[in-house]
Amino acid sequence: GENVEQHPSTLSVQEGDSAVIKCTYSDSASNYFPWYKQELGKRPQLIIDIRSNVGEKKDQRIAVTLNKTAKHFSLHITETQPEDSAVYFCAGSRGDGTASKLTFGTGTRLQVTL
Amino acid sequence: NAGVTQTPKFQVLKTGQSMTLQCAQDMNHNSMYWYRQDPGMGLRLIYYSASEGTTDKGEVPNGYNVSRLNKREFSLRLESAAPSQTSVYFCASSANRGSYGYTFGSGTRLTVV
Numbered sequence: 498g499e500n501v502e503q504h505p506s507t508l509s510v511q512e513g514d515s516a517v518i519k520c521t522y523s524d525s526a527s528n529y530f531p532w533y534k535q536e537l538g539k540r541p542q543l544i545i546d547i548r549s550n551v552g553e554k555k556d557q558r559i560a561v562t563l564n565k566t567a568k569h570f571s572l573h574i575t576e577t578q579p580e581d582s583a584v585y586f587c588a589g590s591r592g593d594g595t596a597s598k599l600t601f602g603t604g605t606r607l608q609v610t611l
Numbered sequence: 612n613a614g615v616t617q618t619p620k621f622q623v624l625k626t627g628q629s630m631t632l633q634c635a636q637d638m639n640h641n642s643m644y645w646y647r648q649d650p651g652m653g654l655r656l657i658y659y660s661a662s663e664g665t666t667d668k669g670e671v672p673n674g675y676n677v678s679r680l681n682k683r684e685f686s687l688r689l690e691s692a693a694p695s696q697t698s699v700y701f702c703a704s705s706a707n708r709g710s711y712g713y714t715f716g717s718g719t720r721l722t723v724v
Contacts (some may be wrong), residue, residue: 498670506651529711540701540715541654579627590711597642598669598710603653 499524501589503602510577511610518605520587521569529592529598530570532561535584544585545572548592577609613637617702617716624692625636626724632687632719634700634702642705644669645677647698660685662715692723 500523510516522530527568547554547561547570550593554561558577570589574581584606588599615636624630636643641662644652656669658677674696676688685704689696691709699720703713 503653531712533713540717541713543712546712572678575686592711597658598644598668599654599713600655600656600713601646601654603651 499527499589499600499604501600502589503605504607506603507606507608509608509610512569512577512579514577515574516574516607518572518587518607519569519609520571520589521567522533522589522592522600522601523568524589525568526591527589528559529590529597530563531588532559532572533586533588533601535586535604537583539562541586550585556593574607577607579611581607582609583606612690615702615704615714615716617719619719620717622719622721624689624721626693626723629688629690629693630692630721632700632702632721633684633714634686634712636677636683636704637683638704638706638714639682640706640714641682642703643679643684643706644703645675645687646701646719647671647696648701651696658698685702692721694723697721697723705716 501518528549534540535539560573584604587602590597618633644659660679663682669711702716
C-alpha cells in the first residue's frame, strides 16, 4: 500500500518568514495529494490539494508543488502569521473513482513566533 | 448545514466494555471513513465504505467493526475495548468523483482504562 513520509516533524519560524514542509510517497499510481491543517483540539481541514497533472498550485499565501518523477510534494507558506500555527498533514491517494482512501503523513507542528 | 456529525465527543471505557461511535453526513457523499489519530502517528485508516452497502478494512482494523447503515450513517463498534484503543477517532466523508477532499467530523476522544 501507499506510504507517505513527512518532514520535519516540528518547524519553528518567525512571523513573516516562509515555511516549507516536505512529503514523499511510495505508490507511483497515487495522483491526488491534499494538505490538511489541524488546530489544537479541532478537526483536520483541507487547505489545498493538487492532482498529478499539475506541477504547482497556489492559493494566496499557500502553494503546493509536486514532482512526480521524484515522488515528492511540498507545502509552502509565505509571510507566515501566528494563526498559521497548527499541525499540518500531507496525504496521498490513487483517487481512482472508488473510495479515495487517503494515506496520511505523520504531521508537522508549525509554530510561528512573534 | 451540519456536514459530518460525530457522537459522542468524549468517552471513557473500562477494558472489555463495548461501545459504538456514530457518524452521519448530510452532504450526499458516497464514501465514508473512520480514522484514528495517535500522537506522532498521524491519521490511520481503520475502515472505509466506498458506497452504501460496502465496507472494507483499512490499515488498522483489528478490534473494530463497522456498519454502513444507509448513505448518511457509518458507525464504528469496539466489541471489547483495550487500552491500546485509547485514541482520537475521526469520521470523514468524500464524494467519489470529481472531488476527493475529505470533510472530517469533530472527533471522539476515547480513553480506555
